Amino acid sequence: MSPEGTEEMTDSFLSIKNIRKTYGSVIAVEDVTLDIAKGEFLTFLGPSGSGKSTTLFAIAGFEAPTSGEVILDGQALLDIPSHKRNIGMVFQRYTLFPHLTVGENVAFPLRVRRKSASEIKSKVAEMLELVQLQDMADRLPSQMSGGQQQRVALARALAYDPPVLLMDEPLSALDKKLREEIQTQIRRIHKETGVTILYVTHDQEEALRLSDRIALFNQGRIEQVGTGHDLYFNPATRFVAGFIGNSNFLEVEAQGARDGRAKAVFPDGTQMDGVPLHTDGAGNEGSVLMVRPEAIRLETAASQGAGLPIRIFDTTFLGDAIQVDGRTSWGQTVTVRAPLSAGGAQGAGPGDTVNLQWNAEESHLFSNG
Amino acid sequence: MTTATANPAADRSRMKGAALALPALLLLLGFFVAPVLSLLVQSVTEPSFGLQNYRELIATPTYATVFFNTFLVATLVTFFALVLGFPVAWALAVLPPRWAGVIFAVVLLSMWTNLLARTYAWMVLLQTTGVVNKSLMALGIIDTPLALINNLTGVTIGMVYIMLPFIILPMQATLRTIDPATLQAAALCGASRWQAFWRVLLPLALPGIASGGLIVFVMSLGYFVTPALLGGTSNMMLAELIAQLVQSLLRWGMGGAAAFVLLVITLALYAVQVRYLGAGRTAVGG
Numbered sequence: 306m307s308p309e310g311t312e313e314m315t316d317s318f319l320s321i322k323n324i325r326k327t328y329g330s331v332i333a334v335e336d337v338t339l340d341i342a343k344g345e346f347l348t349f350l351g352p353s354g355s356g357k358s359t360t361l362f363a364i365a366g367f368e369a370p371t372s373g374e375v376i377l378d379g380q381a382l383l384d385i386p387s388h389k390r391n392i393g394m395v396f397q398r399y400t401l402f403p404h405l406t407v408g409e410n411v412a413f414p415l416r417v418r419r420k421s422a423s424e425i426k427s428k429v430a431e432m433l434e435l436v437q438l439q440d441m442a443d444r445l446p447s448q449m450s451g452g453q454q455q456r457v458a459l460a461r462a463l464a465y466d467p468p469v470l471l472m473d474e475p476l477s478a479l480d481k482k483l484r485e486e487i488q489t490q491i492r493r494i495h496k497e498t499g500v501t502i503l504y505v506t507h508d509q510e511e512a513l514r515l516s517d518r519i520a521l522f523n524q525g526r527i528e529q530v531g532t533g534h535d536l537y538f539n540p541a542t543r544f545v546a547g548f549i550g551n552s553n554f555l556e557v558e559a560q561g562a563r564d565g566r567a568k569a570v571f572p573d574g575t576q577m578d579g580v581p582l583h584t585d586g587a588g589n590e591g592s593v594l595m596v597r598p599e600a601i602r603l604e605t606a607a608s609q610g611a612g613l614p615i616r617i618f619d620t621t622f623l624g625d626a627i628q629v630d631g632r633t634s635w636g637q638t639v640t641v642r643a644p645l646s647a648g649g650a651q652g653a654g655p656g657d658t659v660n661l662q663w664n665a666e667e668s669h670l671f672s673n674g
Numbered sequence: 675m676t677t678a679t680a681n682p683a684a685d686r687s688r689m690k691g692a693a694l695a696l697p698a699l700l701l702l703l704g705f706f707v708a709p710v711l712s713l714l715v716q717s718v719t720e721p722s723f724g725l726q727n728y729r730e731l732i733a734t735p736t737y738a739t740v741f742f743n744t745f746l747v748a749t750l751v752t753f754f755a756l757v758l759g760f761p762v763a764w765a766l767a768v769l770p771p772r773w774a775g776v777i778f779a780v781v782l783l784s785m786w787t788n789l790l791a792r793t794y795a796w797m798v799l800l801q802t803t804g805v806v807n808k809s810l811m812a813l814g815i816i817d818t819p820l821a822l823i824n825n826l827t828g829v830t831i832g833m834v835y836i837m838l839p840f841i842i843l844p845m846q847a848t849l850r851t852i853d854p855a856t857l858q859a860a861a862l863c864g865a866s867r868w869q870a871f872w873r874v875l876l877p878l879a880l881p882g883i884a885s886g887g888l889i890v891f892v893m894s895l896g897y898f899v900t901p902a903l904l905g906g907t908s909n910m911m912l913a914e915l916i917a918q919l920v921q922s923l924l925r926w927g928m929g930g931a932a933a934f935v936l937l938v939i940t941l942a943l944y945a946v947q948v949r950y951l952g953a954g955r956t957a958v959g960g
Contacts, residue, residue, distance in 0.1 A: 367858055387861040388870075400859035404877045414863035417873070458859075465864065 317376075318343035318501055319364075319469055324373035326359050333359045334370070335525035341503065346495050348504045350512040351522030352548075357505050360522075361471050364503065365394055378468060393462030393470040393500070397477055399454045401446035407433070407457050408442035414465045432460035435494060452483045456490065463498060472504045476511070488514055509549055513537075521545055541583060543671035546595045553601075553639050555613075557594045559670050567670055569594050572635040575613045579665040584672065596668040598642040603629060603653065604660045612660030615639050617653055631659070710937065713930035720927030727931035737915070737932075744912040747829055747901070748894035752887050754834045755841045759886070760879075762838070763845035768854060785839040793903045796832045797823060800904070828904035829911070833894060840893065841886035848882025881951055888947050892940050912936055 317340035326334040334356040341347050349357035362368040364375055366387035375382040382390060401410050411432050415425045433439045436456040446454055455475050462470055472491075476484045492515060495502055506512055512519050513533040520530045521544075529541040533549075540546035547554070559567040559582060567582040571594075580594065604612055615631035629641040639661065653659050717727050731737050762781070766774050784792070799805050800822040807819040822828055852875070860870040876883075898913035905911065910918070912932060919929035 365858070365862060387858070388864050388866050390862070391864070392862055394859065394862045396855050396859060398853060398855050400853065400855045402856065402860070402874055402878075413860070413865070413873070417863065417865045417869050461859075461863065 316342055318345075318378060319503075320374070320376040321360065321364070322374040322376065324360055324363055324370045324375070326356075326363065326368060326370045332525050334363075337373075337522075337525075337527055339520055339527060339530065341501060344499045344501055346502045346504065346515060346517045348506060348512040348516040348519045349522055350506060350509060350519050350548075353507060355522035356525040357520075357522040358473055361473055361503060361505050364469075365392060365471055366390055391465065391467055393465070393467035395455060395458045395462050395470070395472045395475040397474040399446065399451065399458070399478075401454055401457055401461070403446050405445075406442065407438065407444050407446070407449070410446070410457055411460045411464050414461060418465060428464055432464045433457075435463070435497065436460045436490070452479050452487055455479070455487065459491070459494065463494075463500065468501060470500045470502045472502060474505055474507070477506075477508075484511070485514075491515060513549075521548060523548075538667075539581075540595070540669060543583075543593065543595065546669060546671065551598050551640065551642075552595050553598060555594045555596070555633070555637055555639065556635070557592065557670065559592065566665075569668075569670060571613060571633070573614070573633065577665055577668070580668050580670050581666070582670045593671050594668055595671060596663050598628070598640045599626075599644075600663045600667040601639075601641045601643070602662045603641060603643055604662055605653065612662040613639075614658055614660050616658050617655050620654055629653070629659075710933075713926075714934050715930075716926045717928075717930030717934055720925075720930075727927045728935075730928065731931050731935065740910050740912055740915045741935075743826060743909050744895055747826055747833065747911060748891050750830045751833045751837055751894045752841075752891045754830070755837045755890050756883060756887055758834065759838050759841040759845060760883075763842045763849050763882070766842070766846040767849035767852070781839050781842055784835075789836065789899055790903075792836065793832055793900050796828070796835070796900075796904060800828050800831065823904055824906035826905065826909050829901045832900045832904045833897060836897075836900060837890045837894065841890050844886040844889065845879065845882040848879055848885075852878050884947065884951050888943060892943060895940065896936055 319341040321337055321339040321341075324334055324337045326332075337356065337360050339347075349361060351357045359368055363370045363373075364382065366382075366385070370383065373383075377390075377392075401407075402413065405413065408429050411429045412425050415428055420428070429442070430439065433442055436459055438453060438456055438460070441449065441453065441457075446457070449457070458475070476487055479487065488511060491502075504512075504515060516533065518530060518532055519536055521528045521536060523544050528548075529536055529545045531539070536545055536549050540549065543554070546552050555571065557569040557571055559580075560570055561568050562582055565582055566579045569577045569580045571577075577594075613633065615633050617629055617631040619630040621628040621630075623642070626642050626644050629643065631639050631641070633639060641661065718725060720727075762777065766777055766781075769777070797804075801807075802819040802821075802823075804822070806822060807816075810816045811819065822831065856878075857870055857874060860874045861867075865873060896913050897911070898917065901911040902914055902917075905914070916929045916932050916936075919925045919932065
């Protein structure tokens with residue numbers, strides 16, 4: 306999960322090129338281009354209606370894009386019907402065939418491919434062992450829990466060794482504990498099989514836990530592609546910064562932009578040099594500063610002079626950290642999450658004024674879009 | 675359910691609820707069960723006590739032909755109604771509500787239109803100088819008119835049309851319960867449309883097909899109006915035979931025997947359905 310790993314993943318196994326999908330005047334996917342390496346685990350993350358599922362369904366063949374191309378291992382995919390794409394998929398809803406046993410479900414893709422009985426038997430056993438359900442081959446789907454059904458669906462989708470496995474929010478119907486358990490299994494299965502996985506979720510924690518890389522979708526476009534680390538520490542847009550993790554957005558004026566950095570000037574006159582500046586497509590200069598609650602240090606005005614002064618109105622004990630909520634002199638609220646071990650103005654309480662400090666590197670200037 | 679029977683208060687309130695069914699049950703008892711029993715008694719007592727009516731029914735080739743005709747037509751009608759009705763039922767299940775509503779209205783409207791009016795309309799369409807024959811001849815597909823009426827062909831055509839709603843409604847109830855994503859999954863698993871139909875859709879639709887098919891088959895066995903109007907005198911069906919025996923020939927014993935045989939066959943078919951699909955599934959078609 307190191308940020309350095311991303312640049313090497315340029316050899317493209319699956320290429321999504323300028324996919325666009327409109328329904329009448331409604332734009333579901335505006336323009337999505339993405340390259341996925343062989344064996345990669347890539348997650349489409351984004352709010353509902355951001356186009357992530359539509360893009361996945363275009364790869365599956367359930368939606369015909371208005372324009373664009375999908376190339377899998379050198380072959381154009383969009384003109385091939387779903388059943389000839391040889392792609393695996395696990396759906397959001399339970400899609401096991403209810404009239405077939407677990408074993409017959411896993412055998413289904415092999416039967417329609419007219420594999421020999423002995424081959425089917427050994428492959429079904431292998432797949433059920435992979436998802437650790439080898440004792441349940443004779444059960445009907447209705448006799449299994451949701452989590453078990455999705456594991457069988459996973460076994461069925463992998464039984465024919467597809468080059469790509471699509472997963473469309475497969476765990477969204479499960480409770481949190483079960484979800485984490487199956488996430489661990491999915492990671493193990495990805496490692497064991499080496500299959501390329503495209504995973505759709507709206508749950509950032511799930512995306513961070515599972516993926517090699519995350520493509521963050523918003524309004525039919527990809528805002529940023531990168532490792533979880535990239536997206537968290539180097540968000541490309543204000544949307545990314547706001548979607549992943551918690552953030553403070555403070556009103557500033559960016560001055561003297563140079564080499565991708567600028568001086569941030571707060572309304573109360575406080576200044577901070579060398580803040581990374583992200584210009585948007587329209588070329589607007591940054592006018593909002595983003596900083597993570599845990600990147601901020603609290604200093605009393607006496608100990609360290611410089612910093613952005615706030616007046617504390619609430620503190621919350623969180624066990625390993627303390628959350629401090631304060632207000633700037635111009636009325637914006639700021640949240641700070643300070644580890645208990647840190648020094649500084651730990652003892653400050655409501656009504657006190659403290660100075661906020663952070664490394665310029667850990668904050669970002671965005672246009673106020 | 676076991677706890678409910680242990681509770682006397684619940685038992686009493688259930689008895690009260692059941693009492694409300696009494697008027698309808700009495701009506702059935704007086705005007706259905708009693709006449710059927712009297713017909714059964716007549717079948718073994720008229721003209722004299724014994725099984726001679728049943729013996730005659732089995733031994734007479736004319737009657738055997740009538741039974742054969744009846745089963746042939748009922749089988750053909752059920753088959754064609756299933757084949758034609760399945761796509762309509764599927765469309766009702768998967769189309770957006772607005773379009774499904776329109777189709778639904780058409781299906782119901784045809785069911786609610788007067789049966790005689792619809793059957794006479796078929797006579798106009800199917801006769802030698804009717805629209806169907808004239809169109810086919812104008813198109814050069816045939817040279818001489820086809821015999822589409824006064825025979826079993828006419829009966830089958832007319833009855834398939836009459837029976838369509840009875841097969842579409844239970845089938846669409848079953849098909850509605852099938853998640854379209856299940857078929858998408860089948861497609862990605864590599865199943866062609868044909869394979870997905872045979873291996874997934876059809877097995878899942880089976881309860882609806884069975885209940886719709888049974889309803890239509892049983893209704894067809896005892897159908898009177900359409901065979902009487904579109905059929906010929908030479909190839910009668912069972913209901914026509916019973917009517918003739920009772921009304922024209924005044925042979926109540928023979929009519930009773932034929933009616934009783936029909937009833938036994940119907941009950942046997944129902945028993946098979948209950949045995950393999952369960953009574954509840956028959957009722958709701960799911």
